[in-house]
Amino acid sequence: MDLNPDLSGIPLPWPAKGDELFGVDGNPHLQATISLRTDLIGHIEGYKRAGDLIFAEFHRSPRLLATGYLVFPGVYLYRHFVELSIKDIIALGNYLENDPSSYPAEHDLDALWSLARGLIERLGPGCTEDDLDAMTRLIAQLNAIDPGNAFRYPMTRDQRPSLSTLPTFNLEQFKSGIEKMSGFFDGARSMLGEYKSTKDSIGW
Numbered sequence: 001m002d003l004n005p006d007l008s009g010i011p012l013p014w015p016a017k018g019d020e021l022f023g024v025d026g027n028p029h030l031q032a033t034i035s036l037r038t039d040l041i042g043h044i045e046g047y048k049r050a051g052d053l054i055f056a057e058f059h060r061s062p063r064l065l066a067t068g069y070l071v072f073p074g075v076y077l078y079r080h081f082v083e084l085s086i087k088d089i090i091a092l093g094n095y096l097e098n099d100p101s102s103y104p105a106e107h108d109l110d111a112l113w114s115l116a117r118g119l120i121e122r123l124g125p126g127c128t129e130d131d132l133d134a135m136t137r138l139i140a141q142l143n144a145i146d147p148g149n150a151f152r153y154p155m156t157r158d159q160r161p162s163l164s165t166l167p168t169f170n171l172e173q174f175k176s177g178i179e180k181m182s183g184f185f186d187g188a189r190s191m192l193g194e195y196k197s198t199k200d201s202i203g204w
Contacts, residue, residue, distance in 0.1 A: 079142060086112045088185075089119065090116050151163070
């Protein structure tokens with residue numbers, strides 16, 4: 001049996017001996033330069049912008065929702081953006097409190113946010129209790145639906161549908177919530193970043 005069927009006279013792209021995934025040949029305008037920074041900002045921005053691109057496509061081509069295929073990577077990208085944003089706050093807060101650890105390796109958003117919220121409350125980067133409570137509620141909702149892999153895989157480890165409790169949801173409402181969370185993260189990181197600059201300059 002030919003594994004590469006000729007579909008309407010057009011053969012499928014097919015691997016060949018000598019192919020390289022990470023080569024440097026090709027369009028010079030599409031050369032990717034990987035940053036060697038060890039902070040999270042590049043990954044935070046990358047996952048957020050990639051999610052934005054997918055959700056922008058839903059507005060341009062609503063028919064994409066007929067299959068829902070892009071919903072899975074779209075929501076996953078935003079979930080990972082949220083996770084990394086929380087971890088970045090933890091890393092900044094730990095640095096300011098002279099804690100040598102960076103951030104936990106776990107993926108549970110509630111547990112991570114509990115650490116981040118405690119740091120924010122102790123360091124006081126200009127937000128109210130209502131702000132923190134609102135963020136806690138949004139993060140808990142996201143964690144309840146996707147504790148780590150719900151949008152990455154169709155089945156749980158015990159072979160149940162990953163998203164059985166979420167048959168439908170409004171993407172515009174979801175995106176609005178993500179943007180509000182993004183605004184909070186930007187504000188908190190900005191303030192903590194200023195504290196870090198002060199700490200570095202005067203060595204408190």
